[in-house]
Amino acid sequence: xxxxxxxxxxxxxxxxxxxxxxxGELNPLYHLGTLTFFFFWIVLISxxxxxxxxxxxxxxxxxxxxxxxxxQWYLGGVMRSLHRYASDAAILTILxxxxxxxxxxxxxxxxxxxxxxxVPTLWFVVTLGITGYWLVWDELGLYVAVLSAQLMDALPIxxxxxxRNFLEGQLTDRFFTLMGFLHxxxxxxxxIFALWIHxxxxxxxxxxxxxxxxxxxxxxxxxxxxxMPAESHAPADLGKVPATLNIDWFxxxxxxxxxxxxAGNVWILSIGVTMxxxxxxxxxxxxxxxAAVVHLDECNGCGQCADDCPFxxxxxxxxxxxxxxxxxxxxxxxxxxxxxxxxxxxxxxxIFRYKNKTLDTGIDMPQxxxxxxxxxTAEVISGIEGDTKILILGCDHAYDxxxxxxxxxxxxxxxxxxxxxxxxxxxxxxxxxxxVLLTGCRNGDCFYRYGNIWMDKRLDxxxxxxxxERADKSRIEVFRxxxxxxxxxxxxxxxxxxxxxxxxxxxxxxxxDNGTDGGAS
Amino acid sequence: MxxxxxxxxxxxxxxxxxxxxxxxxxYPQFKHLEDDQAMITLAISHAGxxxxxxxxxxxxxxxxxxxxxxxxxxxPRERSPIVVELTLDGKVVISDxxxxxxxxxxxxxxxFQSIKIPAGKHLLSLKMNDSVRVEGPxxxxxxxxxxxxxxxxxxxxxxxxxxFTLN
Ligand code: HEM
Numbered sequence: 001x002x003x004x005x006x007x008x009x010x011x012x013x014x015x016x017x018x019x020x021x022x023x024g025e026l027n028p029l030y031h032l033g034t035l036t037f038f039f040f041w042i043v044l045i046s047x048x049x050x051x052x053x054x055x056x057x058x059x060x061x062x063x064x065x066x067x068x069x070x071x072q073w074y075l076g077g078v079m080r081s082l083h084r085y086a087s088d089a090a091i092l093t094i095l096x097x098x099x100x101x102x103x104x105x106x107x108x109x110x111x112x113x114x115x116x117x118x119v120p121t122l123w124f125v126v127t128l129g130i131t132g133y134w135l136v137w138d139e140l141g142l143y144v145a146v147l148s149a150q151l152m153d154a155l156p157i158x159x160x161x162x163x164r165n166f167l168e169g170q171l172t173d174r175f176f177t178l179m180g181f182l183h184x185x186x187x188x189x190x191x192i193f194a195l196w197i198h199x200x201x202x203x204x205x206x207x208x209x210x211x212x213x214x215x216x217x218x219x220x221x222x223x224x225x226x227x228m229p230a231e232s233h234a235p236a237d238l239g240k241v242p243a244t245l246n247i248d249w250f251x252x253x254x255x256x257x258x259x260x261x262x263a264g265n266v267w268i269l270s271i272g273v274t275m276x277x278x279x280x281x282x283x284x285x286x287x288x289x290x291a292a293v294v295h296l297d298e299c300n301g302c303g304q305c306a307d308d309c310p311f312x313x314x315x316x317x318x319x320x321x322x323x324x325x326x327x328x329x330x331x332x333x334x335x336x337x338x339x340x341x342x343x344x345x346x347x348x349x350x351i352f353r354y355k356n357k358t359l360d361t362g363i364d365m366p367q368x369x370x371x372x373x374x375x376x377t378a379e380v381i382s383g384i385e386g387d388t389k390i391l392i393l394g395c396d397h398a399y400d401x402x403x404x405x406x407x408x409x410x411x412x413x414x415x416x417x418x419x420x421x422x423x424x425x426x427x428x429x430x431x432x433x434x435x436v437l438l439t440g441c442r443n444g445d446c447f448y449r450y451g452n453i454w455m456d457k458r459l460d461x462x463x464x465x466x467x468x469e470r471a472d473k474s475r476i477e478v479f480r481x482x483x484x485x486x487x488x489x490x491x492x493x494x495x496x497x498x499x500x501x502x503x504x505x506x507x508x509x510x511x512x513d514n515g516t517d518g519g520a521s
Numbered sequence: 522m523x524x525x526x527x528x529x530x531x532x533x534x535x536x537x538x539x540x541x542x543x544x545x546x547x548y549p550q551f552k553h554l555e556d557d558q559a560m561i562t563l564a565i566s567h568a569g570x571x572x573x574x575x576x577x578x579x580x581x582x583x584x585x586x587x588x589x590x591x592x593x594x595x596x597p598r599e600r601s602p603i604v605v606e607l608t609l610d611g612k613v614v615i616s617d618x619x620x621x622x623x624x625x626x627x628x629x630x631x632x633f634q635s636i637k638i639p640a641g642k643h644l645l646s647l648k649m650n651d652s653v654r655v656e657g658p659x660x661x662x663x664x665x666x667x668x669x670x671x672x673x674x675x676x677x678x679x680x681x682x683x684x685f686t687l688n
Contacts, residue, residue: 021530028534088542143553153633159622161631164564167675168688220535224543243554243671246547256551 011103030444032097034209042086046079056180061137081225091250109286110337124191129251131183139233139242154263203312289338298348299362301327305342310449339448340419349421380410391433395440397447399481418451422467435475435500559640559668568629569601570652598627601653608646640670
């Protein structure tokens with residue numbers, strides 16, 4: 001029994017709304033990582049342009065930015081605005097990305113690594129924004145500089161007072177040049193490295209946002225840049241306190257706290273939140289099932305499972321047995337998510353093999369081997385009653401199909417849609433069901449990243465192992481449903497049933513016709 | 522869903538996105554200082570006096586030391602803490618007591634504190650003690666000040682000349 005989880009429900013409602021607006025393919029929530037990368041691209045390109053005109057000295061910085069903003073508003077000004085708004089948008093998508101992974105419980109278990117390594121990237125992005133505001137050297141830049149220095153002074157690592165640097169008569173270009181170096185080179189390089197680690201345990205990582213979304217969000221940022229160009233405050237004046245500030249809350253949210261708290265307490269809060277985020281995957285931990293196991297006798301080293309594995313847990317190596325194949329596959333237990341997608345990818349999982357003995361396959365899940373899958377499917381099919389029999393193949397992470405309790409319907413669930421060998425569908429059709437409905441996580445939103453995508457491709461004949469041509473496609477339906485899509489799924493099942501009744505009638509008519517013809521000849 | 526409706530919904534979503542990005546990139550405005558406030562920053566960088574006076578080592582004691590250690594003066598490294606108090610119109614607004622850092626408590630201290638005060642005229646008085654061997658303040662300073670709104674008054678200590686500087 002699944003418990004009601006308001007955060008997940010809330011997320012799914014937002015996802016649903018965006019699905020209605022954008023369709024499944026272009027739902028921004030399915031592309032938050034790539035959208036963030038896209039915003040980084042805009043930041044990079046606009047940043048390079050700004051750098052050409054930027055004067056990296058204390059005395060020249062402000063005026064060079066003013067020149068871009070005012071005199072060259074049509075290009076430099078737009079670039080500056082894009083640079084700012086794309087950075088802000090990136091924070092928005094990163095926060096949504098975190099919310100999504102959290103709401104869908106995709107941050108624990110085998111995902112601990114991605115979550116844990118995501119946290120420092122957040123620090124790198126935010127501090128990159130902070131040095132950016134510093135460089136404008138307006139009142140806000142001064143405010144950020146002085147308060148950052150006070151924060152640094154509260155750390156036991158810095159000897160002497162950094163904040164003293166910002167007193168009249170003390171200020172030199174030294175610090176400013178360091179900030180310039182950090183913002184223009186040091187921090188971006190660090191961020192790229194951190195992101196590389198962040199996605200290291202995943203395969204088939206998409207970096208480019210879909211064209212439609214990239215275009216849409218670019219137009220939006222462009223419109224915003226023209227409507228509300230980014231502007232500076234008054235130039236920094238060391239003899240004056242910046243009084244009223246237009247704070248960028250995406251990046252500078254921590255500073256106003258310093259009006260009420262000591263620097264030490266602000267550190268405790270930031271480090272506390274960071275630590276909490278970092279240990280979240282273990283609060284409480286989530287157990288990952290038994291890793292996939294390779295049966296070399298049945299593996300010819302084709303590598304399909306290695307290619308399909310969404311978590312890079314399967315690699316190829318030279319054969320270690322006497323078999324005539326060149327390669328074999330190995331599973332890294334630590335990386336395996338126990339999704340079973342590899343079982344669906346293995347051509348040896350063909351359900352029609354070894355009819356009268358145990359069905360061994362090249363790679364299998366010990367907790368639910370493919371032989372058991374076959375037996376269980378046979379049992380479910382034989383238990384279906386009624387004239388129109390439907391087998392629903394579901395997964396463990398989407399709408400809980402076991403709740404469906406209708407005559408004429410048999411339910412079978414696997415760890416993931418992608419664990420389904422396509423031959424299982426054909427097997428069901430051959431063994432007495434009128435139709436097979438495959439469900440599972442919403443398109444683009446597979447719990448195991450690629451399960452439903454690979455499955456759809458197998459059914460369409462685009463990815464091995466393919467559903468054989470002889471399987472009657474008119475009796476196969478695919479409808480993905482999340483936890484909150486029960487109604488839609490029930491409606492779909494009804495429609496499918498009507499469709500099958502019609503097909504059965506047509507078939508009966510054809511058989512009868514053939515029978516009559518046969519009798520006449 | 523007709524594609525026209527979808528386009529409208531997308532425009533709505535992009536507008537929400539633009540609004541969120543544009544709004545939080547500058548609003549809500551943050552008032553670091555109220556319109557009638559000014560700020561005083563106390564920025565002191567100073568090394569306290571030694572806790573104990575240097576002692577001239579008598580020749581007979583000196584002779585007992587290994588040749589490379591024979592310095593005529595014995596100066597214990599430990600320095601005094603700095604106690605500083607800033608009073609405005611008779612009210613203490615900053616009061617700090619900072620122990621010297623370093624393994625041997627022998628280094629200079631840094632104080633950097635800012636306070637917001639109402640702009641206008643005030644009587645400012647400063648007291649500092651930098652020696653445990655002296656009771657009461659070793660340095661004092663009194664001055665009438667008149668601060669404009671948003672003005673920053675920086676108070677420093679000139680260790681060389683032993684006086685506070687205000688600018
Ligand atoms: C700098 C910002 C970030 C970028 C550009 C980014 C990008 C990405 C990308 C491209 C993926 C792969 C998604 C996929 O192909 O399925 C990913 C996965 C993930 N990210 Fe991030 N990320 C960022 C920050 C974060 C943060 C701050 C967290 C959380 C603290 C986080 C948590 C995760 C998790 C848990 C996954 C694993 C998803 C999965 O296994 O399906 N990310 N990220």
